[in-house]
Structures are given as structure tokens and as C-alpha cells.
Amino acid sequence: MEAVDYLAEERRKAEFDVEEMKIVWAGSRHAYEISDRVSRLVASDPVFRKDNRTMLSRKDLFKDTLRKAAHAWKRIIELRLSEEEAKTLRFYVDQPAYTDLHWGMFIPAIKGQGTEEQQQKWLPMAYKMQIIGCYAQTELGHGSNVQGLETTAKFDPQTDEFVIHSPTLTSSKWWPGGLGKVSTHAVVYARLIIDGQDHGVHGFIVQLRSLDDHSPLPGITVGDVGMKFGSGAYNSMDNGVLRFDHVRIPRNQMLMRVSQVTREGKYMQSDVPRQLVYGTMVYVRQTIVSDASRALSRAVCIATRYSAVRRQFGSQNGGPETQVINYKTQQSRLFPLLASAYAFKFVGEWLKWLYADVTQRLEANDFSTLPEAHACTAGLKSVTTSATADAIEECRKLCGGHGYLSSSGLPELFAVYIPACTYEGDNIVLLLQVARFLMKTVSQLGSGKNPVGTTAYMGRVEHLTQCNCEVQRAEDWLKPSVILEAFEARAARMSVACAKSLSKFSNPEEGFAELSADLVEAAVAHCQLIIVSKFIEKLQQDIPGKGVKRQLETLCNIYALYLLHKHLGDFISTGSISPKQGALANEQLRLLYSQVRPSVIALVDAFNYTDHYLGSILGCYDGNVYQKLYDEAWKDPLNETVVPDGYHEYIRPILKQHIRNARL
Ligand SMILES: CCCCCCCCCC/C=C\CCCCC/C=C/C(=O)SCCNC(=O)CCNC(=O)[C@H](O)C(C)(C)COP(=O)(O)OP(=O)(O)OC[C@H]1O[C@@H](n2cnc3c(N)ncnc32)[C@H](O)[C@@H]1OP(=O)(O)O
Ligand SMILES: Cc1cc2nc3c(=O)[nH]c(=O)nc-3n(C[C@H](O)[C@H](O)[C@H](O)COP(=O)(O)OP(=O)(O)OC[C@H]3O[C@@H](n4cnc5c(N)ncnc54)[C@H](O)[C@@H]3O)c2cc1C
Numbered sequence: 001m002e003a004v005d006y007l008a009e010e011r012r013k014a015e016f017d018v019e020e021m022k023i024v025w026a027g028s029r030h031a032y033e034i035s036d037r038v039s040r041l042v043a044s045d046p047v048f049r050k051d052n053r054t055m056l057s058r059k060d061l062f063k064d065t066l067r068k069a070a071h072a073w074k075r076i077i078e079l080r081l082s083e084e085e086a087k088t089l090r091f092y093v094d095q096p097a098y099t100d101l102h103w104g105m106f107i108p109a110i111k112g113q114g115t116e117e118q119q120q121k122w123l124p125m126a127y128k129m130q131i132i133g134c135y136a137q138t139e140l141g142h143g144s145n146v147q148g149l150e151t152t153a154k155f156d157p158q159t160d161e162f163v164i165h166s167p168t169l170t171s172s173k174w175w176p177g178g179l180g181k182v183s184t185h186a187v188v189y190a191r192l193i194i195d196g197q198d199h200g201v202h203g204f205i206v207q208l209r210s211l212d213d214h215s216p217l218p219g220i221t222v223g224d225v226g227m228k229f230g231s232g233a234y235n236s237m238d239n240g241v242l243r244f245d246h247v248r249i250p251r252n253q254m255l256m257r258v259s260q261v262t263r264e265g266k267y268m269q270s271d272v273p274r275q276l277v278y279g280t281m282v283y284v285r286q287t288i289v290s291d292a293s294r295a296l297s298r299a300v301c302i303a304t305r306y307s308a309v310r311r312q313f314g315s316q317n318g319g320p321e322t323q324v325i326n327y328k329t330q331q332s333r334l335f336p337l338l339a340s341a342y343a344f345k346f347v348g349e350w351l352k353w354l355y356a357d358v359t360q361r362l363e364a365n366d367f368s369t370l371p372e373a374h375a376c377t378a379g380l381k382s383v384t385t386s387a388t389a390d391a392i393e394e395c396r397k398l399c400g401g402h403g404y405l406s407s408s409g410l411p412e413l414f415a416v417y418i419p420a421c422t423y424e425g426d427n428i429v430l431l432l433q434v435a436r437f438l439m440k441t442v443s444q445l446g447s448g449k450n451p452v453g454t455t456a457y458m459g460r461v462e463h464l465t466q467c468n469c470e471v472q473r474a475e476d477w478l479k480p481s482v483i484l485e486a487f488e489a490r491a492a493r494m495s496v497a498c499a500k501s502l503s504k505f506s507n508p509e510e511g512f513a514e515l516s517a518d519l520v521e522a523a524v525a526h527c528q529l530i531i532v533s534k535f536i537e538k539l540q541q542d543i544p545g546k547g548v549k550r551q552l553e554t555l556c557n558i559y560a561l562y563l564l565h566k567h568l569g570d571f572i573s574t575g576s577i578s579p580k581q582g583a584l585a586n587e588q589l590r591l592l593y594s595q596v597r598p599s600v601i602a603l604v605d606a607f608n609y610t611d612h613y614l615g616s617i618l619g620c621y622d623g624n625v626y627q628k629l630y631d632e633a634w635k636d637p638l639n640e641t642v643v644p645d646g647y648h649e650y651i652r653p654i655l656k657q658h659i660r661n662a663r664l
Pocket of ligand 2: 135136137138141145177234239419423426428
């Protein structure tokens with residue numbers, strides 16, 4: 001059999017309706033149709049070509065990005081694309097650009113923190129891209145500690161203006177995407193100072209560049225922070241540095257939904273909690289969870305297809321060697337990642353719902369669910385991005401040597417993805433926020449206030465800290481109620497143990513710092529419980545299509561039992577399960593790998609990714625890996641000449657010297 005036939009053969013083995021699974025993956029038939037149409041549109045447009053991206057110099061890459069962003073905008077207008085279609089187009093163009101920050105943070109910041117009047121003034125210009133904005137919060141000296149930002153906005157009652165200033169080197173804005181070379185405006189986070197009194201960090205709309213010739217306005221120093229990790233990758237983005245030298249803006253450019261400054265210089269706070277100043281981050285963290293499932297599914301698609309094509313060892317009587325996907329070690333590394341991609345997809349859908357719900361409530365001045373929305377977005381952003389970053393690297397290793405080639409698509413995907421563990425909040429810092437939320441929840445148990453939402457299980461803490469797992473045989477691990485209870489017991493016991501240890505400290509903040517590593521583990525356990533429970537909830541829905549639900553059940557079980565196996569120490573040390581039950585879970589996991597094996601190629605086909613989007617020879621749909629690798633090698637600039645440039649200067653003299661020495 002030729003390499004090109006391997007995937008066709010695999011596709012014949014699928015035990016479910018792939019077309020129906022595509023709809024489940026996309027979220028709805030409507031979303032599927034948009035995704036399918038827009039992905040083809042992008043793939044067939046030569047401007048969106050990206051196969052040469054890692055070879056470009058920084059300047060050329062940046063210009064290519066500007067060209068793509070302008071072309072995308074032109075197509076959005078010409079084709080009158082809806083917001084959903086435009087976002088899908090951005091996704092398939094697959095090149096980080098200033099537009100991400102304009103649409104993804106600048107506009108949401110004005111929508112979330114601006115008054116009606118401010119929204120009416122700024123949003124129409126932003127929607128038409130007559131102004132381009134970024135989100136300038138982080139500084140050279142402070143990122144995680146937002147309250148530690150140093151940029152100042154002093155109110156000048158004489159002129160009814162704020163004076164924006166960078167008082168120190170460390171107060172220079174540093175990192176904002178789109179700032180370096182493109183943005184005309186920014187939402188700048190600065191300390192509000194009125195009459196010498198510091199009112200903390202607030203957002204201000206500041207114009208940075210002239211709308212006529214793009215030069216920086218007086219008092220503004222702005223540029224790019226320089227090359228980042230990897231070739232291609234996030235270097236298409238102009239992450240910037242910015243300093244202010246007493247730049248004046250009108251008073252009405254402070255975002256005033258949360259608090260206001262009057263003409264007389266009086267500081268007033270609305271009823272809305274001050275944490276709404278952080279609202280844009282909550283919004284973006286929510287989108288990052290869905291992005292994790294996309295990046296992960298892309299890496300998994302590449303590694304799965306290649307693992308079915310690649311053969312090593314095991315030839316019998318001159319027959320074909322074994323497909324590496326049939327090695328149990330390959331399966332135990334790859335299939336949990338496939339299951340994780342589906343798990344993150346469904347928890348991302350749920351988080352989107354949660355975010356829509358909290359937004360609606362905020363509009364009606366109901367702030368009760370904000371702490372949970374913050375904890376869920378922070379925790380799930382952290383857990384899914386860390387897992388995805390690790391998984392992309394694992395997929396590279398699963399592809400052996402060829403995974404290290406740029407043309408596998410995996411090195412660039414890794415390089416572009418890993419900052420997600422840092423931006424929008426360092427993952428550890430965010431998990432500590434979840435831990436604070438959990439400790440608060442535990443401390444309120446028994447006060448008559450029943451925990452709700454994702455912490456509702458804590459309401460059964462007495463049962464969960466005492467219950468015994470009922471598993472006696474491997475197949476008992478297939479019961480959703482058994483899985484859920486084990487995850488709930490682990491999470492509840494870890495949180496309660498932390499709370500007990502904390503209570504021994506006279507100074508709670510000192511205790512929190514001392515126990516922070518354990519607290520992070522408790523937060524991870526809680527977040528993993530959310531992901532598992534949302535997968536199980538998804539399976540309670542009516543899911544049409546032959547065999548579709550069954551495959552998803554298998555994937556859900558794989559995901560849960562893989563986590564259980566990986567964190568066996570937690571489950572056993574908390575007494576949530578016994579060592580014997582841990583061994584039975586592993587036995588069941590092996591059976592599940594065999595069960596899902598015939599369908600794995602179809603399960604990655606269900607992502608419906610074009611070859612253009614995948615950008616990987618190893619992951620191409622037809623599986624013609626070897627021919628394409630061979631052809632691609634000859635396209636490398638080094639192969640433009642047979643004898644390399646530099647031969648006469650640097651190789652020949654050494655060879656000659658060697659010959660001379662040999663003669664001596
Ligand atoms: C052309 C076609 C169209 C194209 C369309 C394109 C669309 C593309 C879409 C793409 C979208 C985005 C692209 C992503 C690119 C990423 C770019 C990256 C951007 C950034 O990184 S921006 C900077 C992000 N920075 C951070 O995340 C900083 C992290 N730090 C913090 O968030 C906080 O400082 C903190 C939470 C760590 C601590 O804050 P602090 O004030 O000290 O608070 P505490 O004292 O700990 O807590 C006080 C109480 O407040 C609660 N809290 C904290 N944060 C929040 C929050 N966000 N919401 C609600 N509540 C919050 C906290 O829990 C405490 O509560 P308590 O008092 O205990 O009850
Ligand atoms: C590619 C990229 C794009 C970005 N885009 C933007 C943007 O558009 N706009 C913007 O404003 N910012 C942006 N940022 C900045 C980003 O949000 C910050 O880098 C991020 O929030 C982390 O903050 P930091 O750099 O201060 O890390 P630090 O907080 O300095 O982290 C360093 C280390 O200290 C640890 N640490 C810090 N605090 C604690 C603590 N309390 N307890 C335990 N450990 C701790 C962290 O875990 C980490 O290991 C971007 C960053 C990157 C990399």
C-alpha cells in the first residue's frame with residue numbers, strides 16, 4: 001500500500017457519522033456552514049498564503065501581516081461579512097495582527113468601561129476602523145500586579161484635562177500588541193491622581209499617532225519591543241513600548257462607567273464594583289479557552305494523521321511495518337490529547353454562555369455572579385492554555401524527527417501559542433485567584449450561604465470528604481456519576497485541606513503565600529472538575545448522528561481517566577480512591593484506547609481543517625507525506641545553489657588547510 005492510501009483506509013474504519021460530528025465540533029449547523037465556507041475562501045486566496053512565513057525577515061513578515069489585515073478588511077466589507085464570519089475569517093487567516101487587539105480588547109474595553117455617551121462617540125469610529133486601538137496596561141516594571149502600575153493621569157482643574165505621564169523607566173508601557181507600529185489610539189491604564197490623592201488604576205482613551213501622517217503626537221515616544229520567540233510566530237505582531245511626557249487629554253476621555261471625575265475634580269464611584277475595570281481581561285480570557293481547543297485540535301490533527309502514515313518496525317514476511325499509531329505508548333500519549341481537544345471545546349462553549357449570562361446580569365446591575373465568572377475564566381484560561389502548550393510540544397515529539405521540521409507546522413504553532421500561558425494573566429497568578437475564591441467559598445460553608453454554580457459541590461462537603469469510591473471492576477469507571485464523585489471528592493478534599501492549613505496561620509496573607517503551591521494544585525483540581533463535568537453535561541444533550549454520541553462518551557471517559565491517572569497522587573493521597581481503584585482506572589483507560597482507535601482519523605477529520613489552515617505537510621489530508629517532504633526540501637533557499645554562498649571564503653580554505661597539514 002502507498003503512503004497516500006493509508007488515510008483513505010483509516011477513514012473506511014470510522015465507526016460514526018463524520019459529517020454530523022463536524023457539526024457538533026463547530027457548535028451548530030449554522031456555525032459549521034460559516035466555518036466551512038470561510039475556510040475555503042481563505043485557503044483559495046493567494047494573499048493569505050502562509051507557507052513561506054517562517055523564511056521572512058521581521059520587516060517583511062510585518063509588512064505581509066499589514067497586507068493580509070488590509071485584504072481581510074477589504075473582503076469583510078466587499079462580502080458584507082457578519083461579525084461571526086469576520087471572526088472566522090481572522091481565525092483561518094491565522095496570523096496574529098494588530099486587528100486582534102483592536103477588535104479583541106480596545107473595542108471591548110470601551111464597551112465594558114465606557115459610559116453610553118463615550119461609547120456613542122468612540123465606537124462608530126472604531127467599528128469603521130477610522131481609528132485603530134490597542135490595550136495598553138502592562139508596563140516594563142509591572143504586568144501581573146495591575147495595582148502596581150506607575151503611569152499617572154493627573155487631573156488639571158484649570159484646563160479640565162488629564163495629564164498622562166510616565167514618571168520612571170519602569171512605567172514605560174511594554175508589550176501591548178498593535179501599539180508598536182500601528183495603533184492610532186490606546187486605552188491606557190494609569191493611576192488617577194486628583195489634588196495629590198491617588199485613586200488607583202483607571203482606563204483612559206489616548207490618541208497616540210496623527211491621523212494624517214501616522215507620526216507620534218507631541219510628548220509620545222513609541223516603538224516595537226523587538227523580536228520574540230521563534231521564527232514567524234508572534235513576530236507578526238508589533239508589541240510595543242510607549243512613554244508619555246505630560247500628554248494632555250480631555251477629562252471626558254477617562255472611561256467613566258465604573259467611576260467618574262466631575263468638572264470640579266470630584267471623584268465619584270458608581271454602584272458597579274471597581275473590578276469592572278478588569279472586565280476586558282475577563283472577556284478575553286473566556287475567548288482564550290475556545291482558542292485553546294483550536295490550537296490543540298490542530299496539533300492533534302497533524303500528529304494523528306502522521307502517526308497513521310508513519311511505519312516503523314514489525315514487518316512480518318516482508319509485509320508492511322507497523323503504523324506507529326498502533327503502538328500503545330503512542331496511543332497513551334496521543335489519544336488523551338485528542339480527548340482534551342474535545343473537552344476544551346465543550347468547556348469553551350459553556351464558558352461563552354457563562355460570560356453572556358454575567359454580561360446580561362451586569363447590565364441589570366446584578367453583580368452576584370462576577371466573582372465566579374472571574375474565577376472560571378481565570379482558572380480555565382490557565383488550565384487549558386498550559387495543557388495546550390505542553391500538548392503541542394508532545395505532538396511534535398509524537399512526529400519524531402519530521403516534527404522538528406518547520407514544514408510540519410508544529411514548531412511555529414508552539415512558538416505562536418506558548419505566550420498564551422503568560423498574556424491575559426500569568427497562569428500561576430490566575431490560579432492563585434481561583435484559590436482565593438475557593439478559600440472564600442470554604443470559609444463561608446455552614447454560614448447559611450449555599451455555594452452555587454461551579455462550587456455547588458462544596459455544599460456536599462461533608463459527604464465528599466467521607467465518601468468511598470464504589471469502583472470494584474474496571475468497567476465501573478465508565479459510570480459518569482462515579483467519575484464525577486471522584487473528581488468532586490478530590491477537589492473538595494484538597495480545598496478543605498488547604499483551608500485547614502491556612503487557619504493555622506495568624507496572618508492569613510502570610511499563610512496564603514506559604515501555602516501557595518498547594519493552593520495552586522487545589523485550584524487545578526477544581527478547574528479539571530469543571531471541564532470533566534461540562535463534558536458529561538454535554539453528553540446529556542440530544543446528539544444526533546450514527547455513533548456520534550458513543551464516540552464522545554469514549555472521549556469523555558478517556559479525558560477523565562487520563563487526568564485521574566496523571567494526578568493519581570492527588571486522588572490517592574486524599575483518599576478519594578484507593579490504589580486498587582487507580583489501577584482499575586488505568587486498565588479501563590487502555591481498553592478505551594483500543595475502542596477509539598478505529599475512529600481517530602475520522603475524529604480529527606471532524607475538525608474540518610483545510611490543508612491551508614493546518615500548514616503542515618505531516619498533517620495533510622491525503623497523507624502524501626513523503627513526496628511532499630521531499631519536494632519541500634528543494635524549495636529551501638539553501639538549495640537555490642548546489643555550492644553554498646560562502647564556500648570560497650569559509651569552507652575551501654579549511655579544506656585546503658587540511659590537505660596542507662596532511663602533506664606535512
Ligand atoms: C479584521 C477582522 C476582525 C478580526 C476580529 C478579531 C477578533 C480577535 C479576538 C482575539 C482576542 C484577543 C487576542 C488575544 C491577544 C492577547 C493579547 C494580550 C493582552 C494582555 O495580556 S492584556 C494584560 C493582561 N494583564 C493581566 O492579565 C494582568 C493579571 N493581573 C490581574 O488580572 C490582577 O491584577 C490580579 C487579578 C492578579 C490581582 O488584582 P488585584 O487588584 O491586586 O486584586 P486582588 O486584591 O487580588 O483582588 C481584589 C478583588 O478583585 C477580584 N478580581 C480580581 N480580578 C478580577 C476580575 N478580572 N474580575 C472580577 N473580579 C476580579 C478578586 O477576586 C478580589 O476579590 P475579593 O476581594 O477577594 O472578593
Ligand atoms: C505576546 C504577549 C502579548 C501581550 N500583549 C499585551 C497587551 O496587548 N496589552 C498589555 O497590557 N499587556 C500585554 N502583555 C503583557 C502580559 O499581560 C503580561 O506579561 C502578563 O500579564 C504577565 O505579567 P508579567 O510579565 O508582569 O509577569 P510577572 O508577574 O513578572 O511574572 C514573572 C514570574 O513571577 C511569578 N509571579 C508573579 N506574581 C506572583 C505571585 N503573586 N505569586 C506567585 N508567583 C508570582 C509568575 O508566575 C512568573 O513565573 C503581553 C505579553 C505577551 C508575552
